[in-house]
Amino acid sequence: MPQRTATIASTVGLHARPATLFTQKVSEAGIPVSVGKKEGKAVNAASILAVMALGAKYGEEVILIADGEGADAVLDELVAFLETDHDTKK
């Protein structure tokens, strides 16, 4: 299965607004995506509860795995999203 590593660019980490937007993007993609920290277990990337509970902080790396049609393209888009700071401006 295709896999990518992304570094969290939002200064508050992957929570609150960035996490909400991220899970929305995953849901729109329509294929199963998981996210996890390097040593930790992977969780459902469409779940705001699970994603926030990861507690991924600014500068931390997370691993994304997707399965299904267009998985590579979906992952590229999600990596680009995570590597952009979504806190700076509304």
Added chain:
Amino acid sequence: MTTVKGLGVSGGSAVGIVALVAQPSPLPDESVSHDPIGDLSRVNDALEAVATRFDTTAAALSGEASEMIAAAAAIARDPGLLDAVEQNLEHLGAAHALHAAVQGYAAQFTELGGYFAERVTDLLDVGARAEALLLGRPMPGIPELTEPSIVIAHDLAPADTATMDPALVVGIVTEAGGRTSHTAILASQRGIPAIVQAKGALTLTDGLRAGIDGDSGELVIDPDDTYLAAKAEKQRTRERILTLTGPGKTSDGHPVMLLANIGNVADAELAAVADVEGVGLFRTEFLHLTASTAPSVAEQAAEYVRVLAPFGGRPVTVRTLDAGADKPLAFADLGPEPNPALGRRGLRLMLEREDLLDAQLAALTQAAAETGALVKVMAPMVATMQEAAWFTSRAHAAGLPLAGVMIEVPAAALRAQQVMQVSDFASLGTNDLAQYTMAADRMVGELSSLLDPWQPAVLDMVAAACEGGRVTGKPVGVCGESAGDPLMALVLTGLGVSSLSMSMQRVPMVRWSLSHHTAEDCMRFAELARRANSAETGLEAVRSAASKEITDLL
């Protein structure tokens, strides 16, 4: 006629039907799921039903309340919650599997703190509702009301109060809570009579007729005609009081400004059309507490314009950001502290994060210029003259000519002369001043009696602060809940306080009370209250000396 006694925290009286908020009862024993797929689908249906109900509620509301409920609906539909349930079904029954999934996330979020911890209430509420559906139990939270009711609960969550229909909720009674708890403040803002610390209230039966008196703190079950007639008379007098208008003054013309406490744009719009002389306390935390990043100067200025504009030329006193410790900010969290009330909060947080204060002052200067409003700024949690001087120079440099301090730390009250030398005005935050004078945590409801503003030691602190104002010739106001107590307002006036800021619903009664007494009466009452050996005897002494026209109403 039986009576339940508590602490009256929001005045007025009403009659309604007892509506109990169900207490979560322990889950029944279950065996490990025999049919995990079927059970998962039942849990899913329950969660979806909760989400659908929330959708309907959110659609009927607007603004912040609607967003809060929509966020709760999203939690109910969260796939991660269902994933956890699925795992738990390997060793638990359906209800326990759901319960454990909710508790698991709640524990993680509580540990993460800040923004996450705020979501825990929503999460637990979603879980409790879905569990009730799953078990065929009555829904937790406020039951559906069909007639004017007195809601009785252990305590109320912010989500409960957001959806409360003021036409149907005519009174609120809680067994927990305190004088300055969330419930008390919200009820008082909305003018709903409320009683907290009412032990035994939950043992009452649904559907009984009851009368609530939020001044005396009494809930009377099955009231007789005499009681009802007396309350109706009292209510009529209250309505007569509303006919007295204009600036606050004693019967001999000594002016006491009557101001409103506000916390957001909606409060500002409501207060601006009321008969008040301005705002004595604008709490600015609303912009910051829910934000994940520091709001920009432009964002803040836009909100401040909306708050300031409705008041025209009337003064608006803005308390700069009072966060930290128990009100942590996502973007300026200094970490947990063993004793948040005594920690790096208020101005102490600003000293660490000057950028936050400077941004707020710049935004206020912009908003003041744009609206032409008369803006005064004051710093919370000031303890020393040096802190006061630092804040004043910061505010003046930003272009705000009127900079003051909140006096809520005993050190600032005792050294008010020095503190006020370097400030333009002072405002007494009597809730915190009582907390710090009596060393009694405001969050501990059982300590309510120590936090009574009639405690002579607290009044001595107020007197010390007023003496500082007298010597320096600068005004001292009060913006704590005690300013809205019609008898305490007289005592404060007698001590030398020149403005009283309160929930706007309390203004008419205080105006009425002032208009029935002279400035000399007030000074005499202040003497009586301070000479007393206890809060109770002080209150009693002032009550018997005050005009019967007022005390009959209390």
